[in-house]
Amino acid sequence: MTEEKMELKESHEHPLDEYLREGRIPHIFCPGCSLGTITNLLVEAIIESDYDPKDVCVVSGIGCTGRIAGYLNFDSFHTTHGRAIPFSIGLSVTNPNRKVIVISGDGDLFAIGGNHIIHAARRNANLTVICVNNFNYGMTGGQAGPTSYPGQVQTTAPYGSQDEPFNIPDLMKTCGASYVARWTALDVRRVKEAFSEAIAKNGFSFVEVLGSCPTTFGRRNQLAEGKKILEFFRENTILNHDADTKDVLIHKDSPIIVGKFVDLDDKPSLTDNLLKIQRVAQAKK
Amino acid sequence: MMSKKESKFPEIDTGEYFTTGNHAAAEGALSAGCKFFGGYPITPSSEIAEHMSFRLPQVKGHFVQFEDEIASIIGIIGASWGGAKSMTATSGPGYSLMVENIGLGMMTETPCVIINVQRGGPSTGLPTLVGQQDIMQTKWGSHGDFEPIVLCPNSVQECYNLTIEAFNYAEQYRVPVTLLMDETLGHMSEKLVIPDESKVKRIDRKKPTVPPEEYLPYKADEDMIPPMAVAGEGYKVMVTGLTHDERGYPVLNAETQEKLVRRINDKIRLNKDKIIRVEEYKLDDAEIALIAFGSTARAAKGAVNKARKKGIKVGLLRLVTIWPFPDEMIAKLAKNVKKIYIPEINYGQVTREVQRAVQGKTKVEGLFLLGGAMHTPEQIVEEIEKGL
Numbered sequence: 001m002t003e004e005k006m007e008l009k010e011s012h013e014h015p016l017d018e019y020l021r022e023g024r025i026p027h028i029f030c031p032g033c034s035l036g037t038i039t040n041l042l043v044e045a046i047i048e049s050d051y052d053p054k055d056v057c058v059v060s061g062i063g064c065t066g067r068i069a070g071y072l073n074f075d076s077f078h079t080t081h082g083r084a085i086p087f088s089i090g091l092s093v094t095n096p097n098r099k100v101i102v103i104s105g106d107g108d109l110f111a112i113g114g115n116h117i118i119h120a121a122r123r124n125a126n127l128t129v130i131c132v133n134n135f136n137y138g139m140t141g142g143q144a145g146p147t148s149y150p151g152q153v154q155t156t157a158p159y160g161s162q163d164e165p166f167n168i169p170d171l172m173k174t175c176g177a178s179y180v181a182r183w184t185a186l187d188v189r190r191v192k193e194a195f196s197e198a199i200a201k202n203g204f205s206f207v208e209v210l211g212s213c214p215t216t217f218g219r220r221n222q223l224a225e226g227k228k229i230l231e232f233f234r235e236n237t238i239l240n241h242d243a244d245t246k247d248v249l250i251h252k253d254s255p256i257i258v259g260k261f262v263d264l265d266d267k268p269s270l271t272d273n274l275l276k277i278q279r280v281a282q283a284k285k
Numbered sequence: 286m287m288s289k290k291e292s293k294f295p296e297i298d299t300g301e302y303f304t305t306g307n308h309a310a311a312e313g314a315l316s317a318g319c320k321f322f323g324g325y326p327i328t329p330s331s332e333i334a335e336h337m338s339f340r341l342p343q344v345k346g347h348f349v350q351f352e353d354e355i356a357s358i359i360g361i362i363g364a365s366w367g368g369a370k371s372m373t374a375t376s377g378p379g380y381s382l383m384v385e386n387i388g389l390g391m392m393t394e395t396p397c398v399i400i401n402v403q404r405g406g407p408s409t410g411l412p413t414l415v416g417q418q419d420i421m422q423t424k425w426g427s428h429g430d431f432e433p434i435v436l437c438p439n440s441v442q443e444c445y446n447l448t449i450e451a452f453n454y455a456e457q458y459r460v461p462v463t464l465l466m467d468e469t470l471g472h473m474s475e476k477l478v479i480p481d482e483s484k485v486k487r488i489d490r491k492k493p494t495v496p497p498e499e500y501l502p503y504k505a506d507e508d509m510i511p512p513m514a515v516a517g518e519g520y521k522v523m524v525t526g527l528t529h530d531e532r533g534y535p536v537l538n539a540e541t542q543e544k545l546v547r548r549i550n551d552k553i554r555l556n557k558d559k560i561i562r563v564e565e566y567k568l569d570d571a572e573i574a575l576i577a578f579g580s581t582a583r584a585a586k587g588a589v590n591k592a593r594k595k596g597i598k599v600g601l602l603r604l605v606t607i608w609p610f611p612d613e614m615i616a617k618l619a620k621n622v623k624k625i626y627i628p629e630i631n632y633g634q635v636t637r638e639v640q641r642a643v644q645g646k647t648k649v650e651g652l653f654l655l656g657g658a659m660h661t662p663e664q665i666v667e668e669i670e671k672g673l
Contacts, residue, residue, distance in 0.1 A: 021523065054519050055517055059363075076521070076522070083355065083356070086355070090349075090365070090366075090371065093349065119356075274349070278345055282293070282343065
């Protein structure tokens with residue numbers, strides 16, 4: 001880096017202002033939460049994509065991450081808990097040119113919405129799904145969830161969670177997703193690149209972003225500041241694009257393996273298949 | 286979009302048929318312009334999904350079989366915001382799974398249609414046999430205050446006609462509308478006439494007339510119904526199940542809640558005279574009235590004729606819409622008759638509403654069967670004679 005100093009200007013404007021809903025900021029996110037960064041990266045990836053912003057929809061379920069859709073100045077939908085994905089299927093197939101992006105949390109997508117996400121991946125629904133995994137239910141005060149690791153202390157796991165968490169990338173790969181990547185909120189360049197690749201993908205593209213949640217996760221697990229969680233990610237992540245997804249389960253003392261694990265181009269999407277059915281039906285008499 | 290008519294297959298398949306209520310309802314949806322069906326198999330409604338899977342691709346629509354009924358209802362809400370008229374069909378257990386998102390449809394004012402082909406309940410109950418036990422569930426099933434519109438056909442022809450009406454109400458008032466059929470109607474065959482295209486009345490949702498920068502998605506017109514922009518039209522719609530202001534932004538306070546929830550109820554309550562449909566049969570000189578709905582109304586009509594042959598002056602008020610409930614009509618009827626009987630295949634759901642509406646002005650008696658069998662006209666006449 002050069003010694004040249006940047007000129008700092010006081011301004012209340014942000015370069016992405018036109019993509020945020022006027023009057024919706026300040027947001028509800030806690031100090032140290034990574035959702036602001038992730039929102040920023042998502043908006044950048046959308047505006048750099050080939051899609052006209054008019055054709056982009058952002059859909060969320062319920063939860064902290066579930067609030068993101070409502071801050072964005074695209075057609076945005078804040079649905080019921082766990083149901084962002086089937087809502088998005090209806091939204092997506094009614095216009096094949098539309099890009100539907102689901103952004104929601106690990107509890108929303110993999111606990112209450114678990115049945116929907118596995119089927120959407122199985123049938124390669126034409127959706128980009130971003131799961132911000134903060135290892136707990138933040139909005140409701142820090143309960144354990146389907147990603148909590150053994151030993152993790154949460155309000156409903158005061159003696160430490162005992163259950164095995166989901167290995168999310170492996171689950172998504174096994175179910176048939178066309179694109180699967182995992183990054184941490186610290187890997188901003190990689191996260192944005194993954195969002196861009198996922199948005200460009202035809203079919204079910206999935207990005208897991210490990211987020212920082214100091215308030216309801218970190219505080220109970222010796223990571224009480226957002227910075228500490230990001231430092232933890234920096235010290236404990238291993239980049240391995242070629243990792244066998246069977247080995248990427250996150251436990252308390254295991255390294256966190258990040259990378260792009262699946263990137264397929266040859267699978268027809270649900271929308272492709274529905275259009276094919278239309279052609280077959282039309283050809284018959 | 287995909288609703289352009291480039292297909293050699295007609296949306297409105299004009300002709301005369303001998304077919305089932307389930308097929309008639311599916312054809313009614315197509316005639317109304319339905320372009321998306323999301324569903325999950327369940328007896329006794331599955332033939333609706335099957336027929337839609339066959340017919341929708343012919344008319345450039347989409348049929349998606351989802352993983353459960355929760356996905357089906359939210360899928361049709363998503364499709365409606367995608368710009369398509371949309372529908373699902375189910376029976377009691379599936380409807381139970383759908384009710385949370387019917388509430389989302391009410392709160393976000395999303396036009397869509399749900400068909401419930403009723404079977405005996407509670408729980409798995411009688412999958413293959415008739416019931417009329419979901420009357421109250423359609424009214425109160427989802428949490429919070431809302432005013433549902435529920436239609437109740439009594440013939441194969443009406444399964445067709447009222448499915449079109451259900452779409453028209455859904456589009457006009459921006460609400461999920463339920464068509465309450467029953468197993469008897471779904472599976473019985475009789476004559477269906479699908480009229481010429483020019484005779485089918487279709488209503489489409491009101492669209493915004495202002496440019497996007499002036500558009501407030503939840504600012505209602507004088508009729509209390511906001512114009513509806515959907516995804517991809519440049520209006521950047523914002524849709525949430527949270528209490529929201531005219532911009533669609535979540536505002537969580539009593540004032541916003543009061544304004545929004547009052548309006549989404551009042552748009553139905555204050556228009557109920559335009560919505561409510563009944564059929565009166567030989568009520569003019571009746572001393573005893575039957576109130577009935579769905580397939581049971583057919584037995585009730587038979588009972589009226591049989592009773593009159595015996596010199597008992599009986600008439601029938603058939604509820605074509607169950608909700609909103611025709612309180613005033615029934616209150617008026619109560620002044621003119623000595624007694625009202627309500628044959629229904631449940632343990633007193635409509636009877637309770639009738640009791641509320643008559644306010645003690647006349648005697649009310651429910652004739653209950655708890656599912657699995659139909660009333661016969663003779664049974665009803667026998668009960669009337671006992672009460673003379």
